[in-house]
Amino acid sequence: MIKVQLSHLQSVLNAELIGMDTEIAAVSTDTRTIDNNTLFIALIGERFDGHDFCQNAIENGAKALLVSKPLAVDIPQLVVADTHQALGQLGAWLKAKMTAEHGLKTLALTGSCGKTTVKEMAAAILATKGQVLATAGNFNNDIGVPLTLLRLTATDDYAVIELGANHLGEIAYTTALVKPDVALINNLAAAHLEGFGSLDGVAKAKGEIFEGLAAQGQAVINLDSNQLATWQPLLAQHTVSHFSTTQQNADYFAADIKVNAQGLACFTMQTPMGAIDISLTLAGTHNVSNALAAAALTMALGATLAEVKQGLEHVVNVKGRLAITMLPSGLRLIDDTYNASVASVKAAIDVLHSLSGKRYFILGDMAELGEESGSLHREVGEYARDKQFDGVMTFGRASAVVSELNNGLHFSDKTALIDELKQQLHQQFSQSNTPQVTVLAKGARSSRMEDVIIALQEDK
Known part of the structure; x- marks a missing residue:
């Protein structure tokens, strides 16, 4: 995050400032991750109330609080009606600021499977071009996404943001915060059915990423996925790139797929910029499709074939994911x-x-x-x-x-x-x-x- 005066955030949030103005350089919703320049945000959930932990936050060095009710404490407070909404507003504000002032380019991706792998692949490719901020761990929901955006600094050239959901409307909300330049639905499968009710519900939820895409934004689609018809009406105003491991007419296609004794795939990637041989470091032929998705995302932002190859061939295994x-x-x-x-x-x-x-x-x-x-x-x-x-x-x-x-x-x-x-x-x-x-x-x-x-x- 950048250094910012509390009074400026007061203006962003239309909040009440209680106490002296001060400078903060980080935000946290967890009292265990606080340093001396942190604004602690007291979120309220079904089973917890962050206001109950404000004293712990202060003892751990919090410099200010973001609360929905004034507290009897000795450090400055920003008081808002809804701290969850305020967290989103802060994330959207910083992302918009970095885009306007420093030319930040942003990718957003969702899907039932492979989101994290594609995120890591795309980040590795873009890291050959500049500094990248990517979603850490499972920070892909309506709390994790704004917290990720609040990690942005003036030195970041690219942001790669993973969007997850377990209910309708969540991706619509996070996409509105992120405002990506390029957006991807990696695939569709039976996941989180309790929250969505059916595969059609999952398709509708994932499609929200395109509903929030700006008119000039670019979309990336997997031709091998089902439910494509659900998303087509959302794409009429956008430039669309396709990838596939089965349809040779796709913009990004994998030919001559082979798997070695270690389960690692190599293939020829065909793209609008030409073809290149790729040897993956991650196991499984399903990662060929993930690699195509990452290439389509990053080449939409100007990545070259050489940069795609370098990034994909140096991706590191993520713990717990094959x-x-x-x-x-x-x-x-x-x-x-x-x-x-x-x-x-x-x-x-x-x-x-x-x-x-x-x-x-x-x-x-x-x-x-x-x-x-x-x-x-x-x-x-x-x-x-x-x-x-x-x-x-x-x-x-x-x-x-x-x-x-x-x-x-x-x-x-x-x-x-x-x-x-x-x-x-x-x-x-x-x-x-x-x-x-x-x-x-x-x-x-x-x-x-x-x-x-x-x-x-x-x-x-």
Whole structure:
């Protein structure tokens, strides 16, 4: 964030200033991330009230407060009607200021799967051209997006903003804050169905990113995705680029896709600026599509073929997202535990299937699937059955059908699952001095399947 006087923010927010004017250089909604120049924003949620933590914020060094009611404290306060709305206003203000004064260019992207990977790929490409601010972690909702925008500084040339949602209207709100130059819907799949009701609801929610795109803004569309007809009316006024791994007439197309023994893809990327060979550092053929999306986004802002190649070939694995590590024992782990949808589970299964040796598929429940949960878990189980893995173990409730379809083992106790997995792995390694064994762990955030990865890493 830039340094700014509290009185200026008072004007931006039409707030009441109580106390002396002062300078702040950061904002926070978390008392654990405060330094001496921080404005603490007291958000109110269903189960918490940030006003209850203002004293903690002060003790941790907060310089001022943003509140919805005056408090009896000794530091300056900005008082507004709604602190959540004020947070959004501040994010939009700083983003607009950096755009107007420093020429900031902004990408925004959403989709059911691959958002974070495309974000990392696009950021890596743009980093070859200038300084990039990208969404950190899961800061992609109506709180995380404005907090991300408030990290902007005058030295940032590009912003790459990920937009997520679990209800209608959320992406419309965050897109209005971001006002991107280029926007992408990466794909559409059965995810967060509890919040959207159906795949049509998901399509409508994702389409909000185009509703908020300025008239001169550019849109990027995946021709391999369903529900394209839903978004076409939103694109009439925009320049549109397409990408595809199946349709050669797309603006961005992948030809000659090959996968090596490590599960990494190489291909020829065809673009409006010519063709170039790409060797990805991330596992899975699904990342070919993600790479095309990142290329389309960044080339809309002037990235060259050489910059696209350099960026894509130096992307680093993100923890919990198909991150492959080899342990000293020779055991290969695939950590895809950050979250799970049907499409992402199938993609992970494909990666595991592409590898040689013994293969174990460990799955926790997929969440937020509503009434479709049973049928979608069955779909995943049938997909895995065709791959004939050496071991399938599941944890939770809904995932039991996956084990049943694969002659696997189901557990309601994660510790018991880990103990059984360790025993089977020890048996594999006792039978061979140089076994090839891979374990894939996958599940919804609520399943916390990273516990499996951690246990195997700690197992001697």
